[in-house]
Amino acid sequence: MIAFDLQPTLTGELLELRPLRLDDFEALYRAASDPLIWEQHPEPTRHQRDVFQRYFDSAIESKGAFAVVDRKSGKIIGSSCYWNLEENEVEIGWTFLERAYWGGEYNREMKRLMLDHAFRFVERVVFVVGEDNLRSRKAVEKIGGKLLRSVERTAPDGTIRRNVVYAITATR
Numbered sequence: 001m002i003a004f005d006l007q008p009t010l011t012g013e014l015l016e017l018r019p020l021r022l023d024d025f026e027a028l029y030r031a032a033s034d035p036l037i038w039e040q041h042p043e044p045t046r047h048q049r050d051v052f053q054r055y056f057d058s059a060i061e062s063k064g065a066f067a068v069v070d071r072k073s074g075k076i077i078g079s080s081c082y083w084n085l086e087e088n089e090v091e092i093g094w095t096f097l098e099r100a101y102w103g104g105e106y107n108r109e110m111k112r113l114m115l116d117h118a119f120r121f122v123e124r125v126v127f128v129v130g131e132d133n134l135r136s137r138k139a140v141e142k143i144g145g146k147l148l149r150s151v152e153r154t155a156p157d158g159t160i161r162r163n164v165v166y167a168i169t170a171t172r
Contacts, residue, residue: 004090004121006064006082010113013071014106017113020065020079025056027076028067031098038096042130042161059094068097068110077101080110082118089124095136104142111143119170128153131162140166 007019020028032038032055035047045051059065064082069075078097082090092114097106118125127145129136141147145166152160 004082004085004118006062006085007066008117010066010117011071012109012113014109015113016069016071017066017080017110018069020059020067022060024067024076025053028056028079031075031077031079032096034099036099040130040133040135042133042163055094062094065094070101070106077106078110080114082114084126085122088122089126090118090122091126091128092118093128107139108143115143115168122170124167124169127166127168128163129166131164137164137166144168 009019010017029049029052032052033047033049035044038044038046043051043055046055059079059081062081062083064085066080067076068078068080070077078095078101080095081093083093084091092111095107095110097110101107115125126148127140128151129140131150145168148165148167151163151165153163154160
């Protein structure tokens with residue numbers, strides 16, 4: 001089996017997903033600095049620079065993070081990440097988009113690009129979403145995610161967070 005490339009460049013009609021780089025911090029922070037993006041997120045203060053810096057550093061360290069670029073404007077509008085690669089499964093997460101890009105077609109294309117790439121290597125993709133993050137839960141359900149279970153995860157700050165796990169299985 002070919003090794004899973006966790007940071008390819010993926011190009012669609014609306015978006016380009018490319019490997020996240022250290023010099024993307026300011027542009028990505030501008031995209032993330034709207035408090036309303038994070039209001040349902042388990043870490044609702046992520047719009048604050050120091051909190052976002054921890055998120056960004058973890059994303060870089062993951063070696064699976066993407067800058068999401070609007071092809072029309074060339075602007076970074078969000079991020080997503082492949083995470084927790086196992087033998088036949090990978091997680092897609094740490095995803096956000098600027099509010100101007102909410103509502104369907106951008107998220108749908110981003111996830112389609114990531115799912116199509118992932119299914120070349122694994123049978124199942126999972127999404128771990130904050131239990132109370134109804135917006136993200138609905139977005140995952142819209143692209144075909146099926147609810148599997150609830151889990152608790154320890155956050156970087158040591159707090160326990162309740163999450164739900166959705167999965168999409170490859171159709172071959």
